[in-house]
Amino acid sequence: MSKSSTKSISSRRAHIISRDDGWAIKIEGNTKATKVYQNKDSAIKGAKKLVEKGHDVIVHKKDGSIQAWEKGKKDK
Amino acid sequence: MTSDGEDFARNVFINCPFDAKYIKLLRPILFTIIYLGYNPRIASERSDSGEARFSKICNLINESKFSIHDISRLKASRRLEYYRLNMPFELGVDIGCRLFGNDKVKGKRCVIFEKEKYSYQKALSDLSGFDIKAHNNKPRKIVEELRHWFVENDGIMADSVTRIWDNFNLFMTDFELAATAKGYEQKDIQKMGVHEFIFFIKEWLSNKNK
Numbered sequence: 296m297s298k299s300s301t302k303s304i305s306s307r308r309a310h311i312i313s314r315d316d317g318w319a320i321k322i323e324g325n326t327k328a329t330k331v332y333q334n335k336d337s338a339i340k341g342a343k344k345l346v347e348k349g350h351d352v353i354v355h356k357k358d359g360s361i362q363a364w365e366k367g368k369k370d371k
Numbered sequence: 372m373t374s375d376g377e378d379f380a381r382n383v384f385i386n387c388p389f390d391a392k393y394i395k396l397l398r399p400i401l402f403t404i405i406y407l408g409y410n411p412r413i414a415s416e417r418s419d420s421g422e423a424r425f426s427k428i429c430n431l432i433n434e435s436k437f438s439i440h441d442i443s444r445l446k447a448s449r450r451l452e453y454y455r456l457n458m459p460f461e462l463g464v465d466i467g468c469r470l471f472g473n474d475k476v477k478g479k480r481c482v483i484f485e486k487e488k489y490s491y492q493k494a495l496s497d498l499s500g501f502d503i504k505a506h507n508n509k510p511r512k513i514v515e516e517l518r519h520w521f522v523e524n525d526g527i528m529a530d531s532v533t534r535i536w537d538n539f540n541l542f543m544t545d546f547e548l549a550a551t552a553k554g555y556e557q558k559d560i561q562k563m564g565v566h567e568f569i570f571f572i573k574e575w576l577s578n579k580n581k
Contacts, residue, residue, distance in 0.1 A: 312540045314533070315513060322536055358395035359536075359543040360511045 309350045311338045313357045322350065378410070379475065384435035385413045386461040388444045391561070398568065399510045400439065401485075402539045403517045405572050407529055409437065415565050428461055433472075436479055437524070439517070443486035445494055459495060472491045480524045484513065509512065510538050542575050 307323045318338035319328035321331070329345075332338040335354075342352045342365075349367035356362045383404050387397060404411045412431045414424065429545060432438065440462040444455055462483065469471045469479040483498065485491045488505040491498055504520070506513040522529050529535075549562050 306407065308544070310535055310537070310540055310544070315511065319537075321540075353544050355543070359399065359540045361544060361547055371497050 307350060309342055309345045309352045311335065311342060311352065311354045312359075313355065320345070379434060380436050381408065381410045382412050382431075382435035383409045383437040383439060384431050384465070384505075385411055385439050386458055386465070387439070387441040388458070389415055389565075390444075393441075393444070394561070395510055396441070396508070396513050397565070398507065398543075399514050399536075399539055400517065401565065402542060402570060402572055403514050403535060404425075405569065405576060406522050406535055406538065407527065409521070411565075411569065413565050429464065429468075432461070432465050432468050433476065437521075438479065438481035439484065440465065440481060441484040441506075442491060442495065443484060443508070451553070454494075482517070482520045484516070514539065532537070538579075542572065545575055546571050 307365075309320055309322045309329070312319050312321055312328075313335075314328075314331055317331050317333045319331045320338055320342050321328045322344055330338075330341060339352075339354060342371045345367075346352050346365050347368055349369045351367050352365045353361060354363040354365075372423060385397075385400065385404075387393060387400070389397075397449055403412050412435050414428050414431060440458060442458050442462065445459065447454055462481075465479070465481055467477050469481075481490070481502070483501055483503045484502060484506050486505065486508055490505075502520070504516040506516060511532075514536050518529055518532050518535055530538075547560060550563070555563070
């Protein structure tokens with residue numbers, strides 16, 4: 296298990312995490328969510344551009360476990 | 372090494388179901404307790420068959436300043452199914468320990484979880500006046516209620532609910548990776564016992580805080 300802060304910007308993983316009021320995209324190492332969407336599908340669509348930028352995107356279930364993992368498309 | 376008094380002040384006895392359906396709540400409970408600097412104590416942590424289960428539970432209760440009791444699974448879910456009475460029984464022992472014990476245990480604190488607000492009153496109306504929270508079967512809600520309860524009852528400063536919840540999700544990612552790397556299959560990860568799961572949490576938090 297490695298520390299996320301030692302990774303390059305594009306290799307930092309992005310997570311789609313449940314919130315009280317929707318679903319958030321959170322990039323590891325950032326203190327705040329990038330954006331909170333009303334529903335999960337919108338958050339997954341919103342995270343597509345992060346995949347293009349090279350971020351792995353991990354979609355979580357409401358219990359925190361992993362639902363899906365999309366690999367980033369380029370590695371800067 | 373810590374003294375017995377220091378251990379007592381950080382120990383949290385967990386009285387909850389151990390079935391597969393409850394694991395989605397148990398895992399965030401364990402993570403939140405350890406994240407906040409406490410030590411979860413649970414009856415399944417020691418499997419010495421020579422130690423009577425009830426005796427083990429009494430020792431855990433006596434050694435823990437804090438207790439979490441979940442009575443949300445009291446009600447039988449199917450026709451002819453028995454009520455599940457272990458949780459309210461252990462809750463009664465914990466309350467009795469505080470009421471009739473020595474000065475140390477008189478300072479014990481407990482929080483009681485139920486599924487929906489006031490549903491306990493249908494089966495355990497004697498609990499009116501106790502600190503009862505509803506988790507609505509939602510993992511994030513139980514993190515929120517627990518975090519606030521420790522802040523209110525132990526005077527600690529703690530990260531926000533959102534930060535703890537986000538860290539739990541990050542941990543679950545690394546946990547699955549680490550467990551898979553150790554040869555666990557998905558079904559083993561799902562069924563992993565409490566003791567092993569706690570080991571993974573402590574290892575992850577230790578690496579995070581380096």
